[in-house]
Amino acid sequence: MGKDTGKIRFKVKLLRPAEPKGATWAFFVLPAAASAKLPTRSMVTVDGTLEGQAFQATLAPDGEGSHWLKVEKALREAAGAAVGDTVALEIAPVDVEPEPRVPPDIRKALAEHPAAKAQWASLTPVARRDWIHWITSGKKAETRVKRIATACDMLASGKRRACCFDRSGMYSKGNMGAPVAAE
Template identity: 75%
Template structure:
């Protein structure tokens, strides 16, 4: 059984993304030392406090061995902070990963393939999240459609994990990573 991670405390700069222009959300990149205390270099759901406001979110790999966190407008405004501010966080991995939101097109494809749906129901929330991330990380609608078909075929054959998926973002060509900060 994995040993629970202690609360990780740090400060980070809040940035606005360069794309999409005018985004209402902001983000921060965890300091490497804080990220190193997490149990994985891949996506990990945490709960904690953002400027003393409770939150739960999934950290994403930044592609450089650390993680980044998207801060929605509501949390940022509740905390009374703005892009450019240094913010205080306290985080810890959740005890049980939450179920990911299944996109409608994938849900429809799984519903029409009983064997794929059975494997999907039997895998962990983390494995389901990885399949969803692999499918949705395609930049073109055509790619997404092909990935859904491939996922259903592989799941129907009992494959439980998305093959050749770089969960850390360190070895893929830009499919994962922190957004570029606006100037």
């Protein structure tokens, strides 16, 4: 039996993150029943409405088997919603995942490694998004530099997936997860 990928409707409370202090964005964690209707436990792009205001966004895994979404101030205000409000959402997975934004340092490294760039071009948008997430999820600048070099080497050798990357966040809670809500 496959997952239902129709429209998913639910209500959820908008939360303010504890960090960074003074954040203007909000977030919410999908109820488990809503998340279970999505086709994957990993990142998934959805078309949706928040209090009737249309948006497209990529839900991130929360590391607990569900998903969460960062709600930028502009969307929250356009929807007439404030942090602490319970809001109505309707979401549905997109038919085709959009191309991810490639950070300039990764784009430059690929341009300098033709074999890696050729392999990159053959990947799906989801696979490219996974590579980008793996590269950018390191906490230190030197980790990112090392991962870019490693990624170019792995791609040039024909590798299609980032090594040891847990797309669900269930086994690597340090890399993925919803923010902690402010009190």
